[in-house]
Amino acid sequence: MIADPIALGLKKGWDVRDASKLDRDLHLEADVVIVGTGAGGGTAAEILSLAGLKVVMVETGALLSSSDFHMLEREAYPQMYQESGNRQTKDKGITILQGRTVGGSTTVNWTSSFRTPLRTLEYWRNNFGLADYTPEALSPYFALMERRLNVAPWAVPPNENNAILKRGAAKLGIPTGIVPRNVKGCWNLGYCGLGCPTNAKQSMLVTTIPGALERGATLITHCRAQRFTMSGDSVSGLVCEALDATGLRSTPYSVTISAKTYVAAGGSINTPALLLRSDIPNPHRRLGVRTFLHPVAISAAVMPNVVNGFSGAPQTVYSDHFLETAPFDGPIGYKLEVPPIYPLLYGSITQGFGDKHARLLDDMPNKEVMIALLRDGFNDRSEGGSVELRHDHSPQLDYPIDPYVWDGLRRSLLTMAEIQFAAGATSVMPIHESAWPYTSWEQARAQIAELPMELLLMRVVSAHVMGGCAMGSDEHTAVVDGKGRHHQVGNLFVFDGSVFPTSIGANPQLSIYGVVSRNANLLASAMTGKTFTPALL
Amino acid sequence: MSRLLSRRELIKTGIGGVAVLVLANCARSNKAAISPFADPSYPYNILSSADRAMIAAVGGAMLAGALPTEPAARAAALVEVVRGVDVAAAGLTPSPQGELQQLFGLLSFPLTRGFATGIWSSWSDAPPSDVVKFLENWRFSNVMLFKTAYQALHTIVMASWYGNNVSWAQIGYPGPPRIG
Numbered sequence: 001m002i003a004d005p006i007a008l009g010l011k012k013g014w015d016v017r018d019a020s021k022l023d024r025d026l027h028l029e030a031d032v033v034i035v036g037t038g039a040g041g042g043t044a045a046e047i048l049s050l051a052g053l054k055v056v057m058v059e060t061g062a063l064l065s066s067s068d069f070h071m072l073e074r075e076a077y078p079q080m081y082q083e084s085g086n087r088q089t090k091d092k093g094i095t096i097l098q099g100r101t102v103g104g105s106t107t108v109n110w111t112s113s114f115r116t117p118l119r120t121l122e123y124w125r126n127n128f129g130l131a132d133y134t135p136e137a138l139s140p141y142f143a144l145m146e147r148r149l150n151v152a153p154w155a156v157p158p159n160e161n162n163a164i165l166k167r168g169a170a171k172l173g174i175p176t177g178i179v180p181r182n183v184k185g186c187w188n189l190g191y192c193g194l195g196c197p198t199n200a201k202q203s204m205l206v207t208t209i210p211g212a213l214e215r216g217a218t219l220i221t222h223c224r225a226q227r228f229t230m231s232g233d234s235v236s237g238l239v240c241e242a243l244d245a246t247g248l249r250s251t252p253y254s255v256t257i258s259a260k261t262y263v264a265a266g267g268s269i270n271t272p273a274l275l276l277r278s279d280i281p282n283p284h285r286r287l288g289v290r291t292f293l294h295p296v297a298i299s300a301a302v303m304p305n306v307v308n309g310f311s312g313a314p315q316t317v318y319s320d321h322f323l324e325t326a327p328f329d330g331p332i333g334y335k336l337e338v339p340p341i342y343p344l345l346y347g348s349i350t351q352g353f354g355d356k357h358a359r360l361l362d363d364m365p366n367k368e369v370m371i372a373l374l375r376d377g378f379n380d381r382s383e384g385g386s387v388e389l390r391h392d393h394s395p396q397l398d399y400p401i402d403p404y405v406w407d408g409l410r411r412s413l414l415t416m417a418e419i420q421f422a423a424g425a426t427s428v429m430p431i432h433e434s435a436w437p438y439t440s441w442e443q444a445r446a447q448i449a450e451l452p453m454e455l456l457l458m459r460v461v462s463a464h465v466m467g468g469c470a471m472g473s474d475e476h477t478a479v480v481d482g483k484g485r486h487h488q489v490g491n492l493f494v495f496d497g498s499v500f501p502t503s504i505g506a507n508p509q510l511s512i513y514g515v516v517s518r519n520a521n522l523l524a525s526a527m528t529g530k531t532f533t534p535a536l537l
Numbered sequence: 538m539s540r541l542l543s544r545r546e547l548i549k550t551g552i553g554g555v556a557v558l559v560l561a562n563c564a565r566s567n568k569a570a571i572s573p574f575a576d577p578s579y580p581y582n583i584l585s586s587a588d589r590a591m592i593a594a595v596g597g598a599m600l601a602g603a604l605p606t607e608p609a610a611r612a613a614a615l616v617e618v619v620r621g622v623d624v625a626a627a628g629l630t631p632s633p634q635g636e637l638q639q640l641f642g643l644l645s646f647p648l649t650r651g652f653a654t655g656i657w658s659s660w661s662d663a664p665p666s667d668v669v670k671f672l673e674n675w676r677f678s679n680v681m682l683f684k685t686a687y688q689a690l691h692t693i694v695m696a697s698w699y700g701n702n703v704s705w706a707q708i709g710y711p712g713p714p715r716i717g
Contacts, residue, residue: 002716070713071713071714072700072713073700074621074624074696074700074701077696077700078624078625078628083629083630083633084625084628084629086629086633086692086696088633091681092685092688092689095692187716189713189714189716191713197716198716246628248628248629248630248631249631310710311714343699343700343704343705343708343710344695344696344699344700346699347695347696347698347699347704347708348691348692348695348696348699350695352676353598353599353600353601353672353676353691354598354599354600354601354602354669355601355602356602357599357602357603357695358600358601358602358603358707359602361603361699361707361708362707362708362709363708363709364708364709364710365709365710366709390632392631392632394630394631394632396632433676433677455681455684456681456684456685456688457677
């Protein structure tokens with residue numbers, strides 16, 4: 001029997017409220033209210049609680065923990081993902097995997113933990129006035145969070161799905177690396193994406209959120225932040241809707257919270273939407289724009305040997321070769337990784353239908369799948385998308401795929417096919433409605449060159465939403481400053497991936513942890529008059 | 538799921554204009570009386586009985602080659618698919634759920650079904666080759682609305698089937714490991 005730290009904490013008397021059980025309105029007061037409990041909100045909650053501040057965390061999703069995690073897609077996607085794992089951009093061209101549960105995406109991600117690439121920081125310093133964003137200044141905060149979350153390069157041999165990336169790339173002289181992961185005592189099961197059933201993944205759910213609750217923080221679940229109320233040029237309150245137990249629909253009851261400081265940490269779609277609903281000053285129309293996705297292309301191979309891509313740590317080998325050799329002013333660069341191969345996900349992304357589709361699904365244990373994550377936002381041909389509100393005030397991301405990204409998607413399909421054949425694949429198939437399994441690199445090269453790069457033919461997905469409340473020194477081009485403070489509203493902070501002025505060029509969780517731990521420490525110092533160092537934890 | 542059938546888009550597609558749209562909107566109240574998918578042990582959240590017959594026909598074509606071939610087993614598997622679609626649709630927030638219901642309404646109401654898909658018989662009588670033809674047309678349609686609708690159907694049907702453990706033996710997936 002695996003001990004469930006959440007069940008134990010609740011027994012000990014953590015202040016966790018489920019808003020779906022309310023039978024009247026609720027009002028709370030705090031020093032700081034944090035909207036969202038993902039990488040940003042969880043990190044901020046622990047740091048601010050440790051500083052002695054009274055913190056309230058607001059979460060739309062449910063509090064689920066290891067005893068609820070059964071490694072079943074059909075349970076996990078509806079329970080823990082935005083739109084059951086099928087959140088889509090406005091034109092439906094990109095499907096977005098994003099968490100919606102206590103711990104946010106950290107509860108369901110694949111544990112890859114990279115520091116922000118040096119070139120990305122350099123670009124921010126040069127283009128957005130973020131002079132403090134030097135590797136030297138941030139390094140203590142990355143180190144702090146790496147210790148807190150037990151981040152280390154994966155020491156166990158990679159599973160075969162990852163090993164194929166390593167072998168194929170090596171044959172072509174393309175360097176690869178081992179992914180650092182935030183796990184402790186990992187069982188190497190392979191189901192990180194469905195919630196870790198053994199509590200090995202050091203997500204916010206089992207680290208900083210319990211840390212904050214131990215120090216007297218309050219967590220309200222099934223509670224959707226609707227808007228900030230303003231008084232002059234400060235936020236005076238947060239108005240939330242209590243949701244029903246499904247988390248889909250509002251109940252008649254509201255939750256209002258008054259605090260000295262307000263932190264938005266709902267991620268790069270929900271945070272800009274919350275601010276858009278709130279009459280927050282937006283004088284230069286920067287709110288919600290420049291939202292980035294690391295658009296992903298997918299290549300599936302059939303191997304002569306058993307791969308079992310559903311088994312073993314899902315993401316342990318990567319290559320930055322096509323980022324490092326790509327100048328920002330040239331064609332878009334991409335990072336190579338692999339995803340886990342789960343039946344629902346694989347069945348629903350694979351093109352076609354009927355017998356052809358069924359035959360593509362046969363022998364799933366012999367399938368190898370590779371992904372390329374495109375580094376968007378570093379070039380004036382790559383402006384990303386923008387968050388809008390629908391008629392019902394729910395958010396929607398409009399991300400038209402531009403020719404610059406289409407070109408990168410095609411080039412990445414070529415790269416992946418070449419690597420898969422080099423590793424011994426008997427066939428390679430891009431995930432694209434007009435593609436079929438190609439049996440040689442020569443055939444693949446010729447066919448991929450001809451594939452129409454068109455909406456809803458080429459499958460594009462994303463698991464990384466970034467930007468929309470960009471930080472920068474100039475209020476004409478940025479929403480918040482380098483400390484995460486809103487340029488026009490002094491007691492409003494944004495502590496999540498929406499502050500990134502470009503995409504990251506790597507899986508973003510550790511970038512969020514590092515930037516937010518810095519900014520939350522600065523906020524704690526400002527609010528308490530004490531000085532905190534990165535040794536705080 | 539798909540954003541479908543804003544009034545402007547439907548007119549743009551030239552499949553019959555406002556009158557068709559109005560009829561489609563009536564479709565959800567025009568429930569077919571008889572359906573093999575009416576087991577009271579599973580109360581449907583979203584799908585009307587007409588929707589269920591439609592999903593069964595679409596699912597049967599989409600999953601040809603994946604579903605069991607023995608008739609009783611195939612019928613039972615289709616019930617699982619239809620219920621899975623209902624559960625998935627019920628799990629969406631109001632805006633995408635509303636779009637999906639509009640799609641189901643369009644496909645379930647005979648007149649709009651006929652105009653949009655070319656299938657003029659009822660779903661339960663539709664020749665499988667006609668269903669395949671309509672899906673293939675939508676998949677590669679120049680009309681973005683149909684392309685989007687195809688992808689919505691593909692995603693929800695495939696997710697329903699491959700999320701269900703009854704599909705796993707065929708693809709060689711052993712299921713998750715047992716722990717503790």
